[in-house]
C-alpha cells in the first residue's frame with residue numbers, strides 16, 4: 134500500500150464562543166458605528182457598503198467593555214492556535230495589534246486580500262442573518278500552480294483551491310495572516326456584522 138502524506142498544511146481554527154454574547158457585541162458595534170461620524174465618512178468615501186471602524190478607531194477594547202471581554206477570549210484562542218501550528222515564539226508573545234468593526238449591508242462585498250505585517254488574523258461573527266456571505270479562503274500556492282488542472286467539485290476539502298466557511302452568530306475563525314480571503318456578495322436582506330482583528334509577534 135502506498136504511503137501518502139500531506140505536507141504544508143493551511144490551518145483554520147473555528148470555535149463557537151458563548152461569551153461575550155453575540156447580541157451584546159452587536160449592540161456595542163451598532164452604538165459605536167452610530168457615534169463614529171469619521172468612520173462612516175471613510176466607509177462612504179472608500180466604497181465600503183456599510184460601516185467599518187478600520188480607519189477611524191483603534192481603541193475599541195477600551196471603548197466598550199464588550200470588546201474588552203472579546204479581546205480576553207481571543208487572546209486564549211490565538212495562543213491555542215499558535216501552539217497548534219507550532220510557532221516558536223521565543224520570549225515574545227502574540228499580541229493584539231488591531232481590532233475593528235465591519236457592518237456589511239446587503240449587496241456589500243470585501244474582495245480578496247491578506248493582512249500584511251501580522252501573524253494571526255481572524256474574525257468574530259456577531260450577527261449573521263439568513264443568506265449572509267460566507268468567507269472564502271484561497272490556496273496560497275494558487276499563483277504558483279501554472280499548468281495544474283482545476284480540482285473536481287468532489288475533491289477532498291484539504292485538496293481544494295478554494296474553501297468557504299459559513300459562520301453563525303458567535304463563531305470565531307482564526308488563520309495565519311498571509312492566507313488570502315474574501316467576503317462574497319452579502320445576499321442577506323439585513324446587515325452582516327463581524328469583528329476582525331490582527332495579532333502581531335511581540
Ligand SMILES: [Fe+2]
Nearest residue numbers: 246248314329
Ligand atoms: Fe480580512
